[in-house]
Amino acid sequence: MASVNYASTSLGDEALDLAYEAALVSIRSEESPIESNLIGGEQHVSETVIERIDPVEGSTRVGAAYAATPEQVTAAITAARGQAKAWRKRDFRERNAMLLAARTDVEFELTRIAAILSAETGKTRLEAYGEAQEVLDMISHYCELFEKNNGYAAQQKSTEREQNLDILVPYGAFAVIAPFNFPVALTVGMMVGALVTGNTVVLKPSDKTPRSTAAIGDIFARHLPAGVINVIHGGAEVGQMLAEGDVDGIAFTGSAQVGWQLFEMAGPRGFQRPVLAEMGGQNPAIVAASANLDDAAAGIVRSAFGLSGQKCSACRRVIVDESVADELIAKIKERAEQLVVGDPMDRATNLGPVIDDAIGARLDAALATAAEHGTIVTGGRLDRDGNFFAPIVVSDLPLGHALTKDELFGPFLTVIKVNGMDEALAEANAVDYGLSAGVFSQVDEEIEQFYDEIEAGVLYSNRADGATTGAWPGVQSFCGWKRSGTSGKGGLGLHYLPGFMREQNRTIVSNG
Ligand SMILES: NC(=O)c1ccc[n+]([C@@H]2O[C@H](COP(=O)([O-])OP(=O)(O)OC[C@H]3O[C@@H](n4cnc5c(N)ncnc54)[C@H](O)[C@@H]3O)[C@@H](O)[C@H]2O)c1
Numbered sequence: 001m002a003s004v005n006y007a008s009t010s011l012g013d014e015a016l017d018l019a020y021e022a023a024l025v026s027i028r029s030e031e032s033p034i035e036s037n038l039i040g041g042e043q044h045v046s047e048t049v050i051e052r053i054d055p056v057e058g059s060t061r062v063g064a065a066y067a068a069t070p071e072q073v074t075a076a077i078t079a080a081r082g083q084a085k086a087w088r089k090r091d092f093r094e095r096n097a098m099l100l101a102a103r104t105d106v107e108f109e110l111t112r113i114a115a116i117l118s119a120e121t122g123k124t125r126l127e128a129y130g131e132a133q134e135v136l137d138m139i140s141h142y143c144e145l146f147e148k149n150n151g152y153a154a155q156q157k158s159t160e161r162e163q164n165l166d167i168l169v170p171y172g173a174f175a176v177i178a179p180f181n182f183p184v185a186l187t188v189g190m191m192v193g194a195l196v197t198g199n200t201v202v203l204k205p206s207d208k209t210p211r212s213t214a215a216i217g218d219i220f221a222r223h224l225p226a227g228v229i230n231v232i233h234g235g236a237e238v239g240q241m242l243a244e245g246d247v248d249g250i251a252f253t254g255s256a257q258v259g260w261q262l263f264e265m266a267g268p269r270g271f272q273r274p275v276l277a278e279m280g281g282q283n284p285a286i287v288a289a290s291a292n293l294d295d296a297a298a299g300i301v302r303s304a305f306g307l308s309g310q311k312c313s314a315c316r317r318v319i320v321d322e323s324v325a326d327e328l329i330a331k332i333k334e335r336a337e338q339l340v341v342g343d344p345m346d347r348a349t350n351l352g353p354v355i356d357d358a359i360g361a362r363l364d365a366a367l368a369t370a371a372e373h374g375t376i377v378t379g380g381r382l383d384r385d386g387n388f389f390a391p392i393v394v395s396d397l398p399l400g401h402a403l404t405k406d407e408l409f410g411p412f413l414t415v416i417k418v419n420g421m422d423e424a425l426a427e428a429n430a431v432d433y434g435l436s437a438g439v440f441s442q443v444d445e446e447i448e449q450f451y452d453e454i455e456a457g458v459l460y461s462n463r464a465d466g467a468t469t470g471a472w473p474g475v476q477s478f479c480g481w482k483r484s485g486t487s488g489k490g491g492l493g494l495h496y497l498p499g500f501m502r503e504q505n506r507t508i509v510s511n512g
């Protein structure tokens, strides 16, 4: 595993801290470039510029891009389709070599990429470095996986005269639609999934993080034939145009609302295309009466408030046995109040602001509802410009309350008291989402029951490093169940790549 990951507590090297700080100063002080749309190897501008203002400081432009026109969206799809055959026909070892060459460049630019991530999203240096490092492991993991599976070509029962081959072949051109919260790691996860399996790509970054994702897109474009990867910028309208266009498949990471809409959309040729959508979560941590409460509080606080709760895997709900609830709440409160909210430039900062006013306003409304229907144990909006929130913990909400059901995507944690593991599991499963979940217990049978009955794809027990977060390529798989995913297979693990391919059998009778 990489030297810095989502469980790290420091960069572990003073030189790295200094390099990051210098890079962040530079990103914040230089005039940010306006990213072009990359189509068939050429840069294209438009008349509409989208801008990202530093969420920490509130006035500096730290990222910008030319929003793609409808013609540019179509041209990007045409370029990707135009290269699909040539890319597919290359030996996979040759494709892997190009992707691994891109990896070398990412490694070389790691600090700058981490600084761009912090400038655009407000994420801390640990989260930013962790994400950049994840990109490296993501590329290696998928290249190794494809090679280990011999390109997913296997011989079936055959005779001397008749060879039977069962192979997986790429669909063609994939749309890759990326979210703001992990704008390089999740982009690379989807993009390399498509590329390594022989598809070409039209990538649409989030309009909240155009620069971070473009930095990665540019590196890959340097190493791949023109048109194999195309990048078009813009918001929901551009994403919609891309999804409605003549692509052979869609890889999407983002909200359930958008993901399921894409899943239900028929392709322009009248038949369904693969839509590999990874979406949100309302992830529970169950704490049993027997649990080590210090480990539980540490794991919950880390997962609930890391990246200001803007992780799909964030712990959003604590479901605790009533016999230990008050003690656990006190421990969570103490830890949450020790967290420093601020600028990633400060080494002490544990969490930055949320990305924009929309999430800020959602949290304000949730705080008002929580005050009315429950108890705000700690946290709230900070009295400073921007969308800074001290970690919020809410208890005493009635069972089934909307604040325990809907993903707010901010540093907002609810605590529900239950009686025993059966009740805990029933409450944990009483949401539409099924992404990650954790349990804290010292009773093996309870842990087994959790693994057997919880309805989610990414499970952890007794993990003080992160109750529900911190999956890593090649270590954990990351599959959303229920409303959290469309395909029943997730990124990072063993079964992701086949989703980018379809099966073909070849029965070859010898001419002799
Ligand atoms: N399961 C996972 O692996 C995972 C990982 C990260 C984030 N997420 C989820 O992503 C969400 C946060 O990301 P977000 O706010 O960027 O999500 P979002 O759904 O708002 O946007 C995601 C992407 O879709 C585009 N988009 C928006 N509307 C579209 C439309 N109608 N058609 C096509 N494209 C459209 C956006 O421009 C962006 O590029 C959260 O719900 C989070 O849980 C899930």
Ligand SMILES: N[C@@H](CCC=O)C(=O)O
Residues within 6 Å of the ligand: 006, 181, 182, 310, 311, 312, 313, 314, 468, 469, 470, 471, 472
């Ligand atoms: N891979 C990250 C989550 C990415 C989603 O936002 C984790 O497991 O915590």
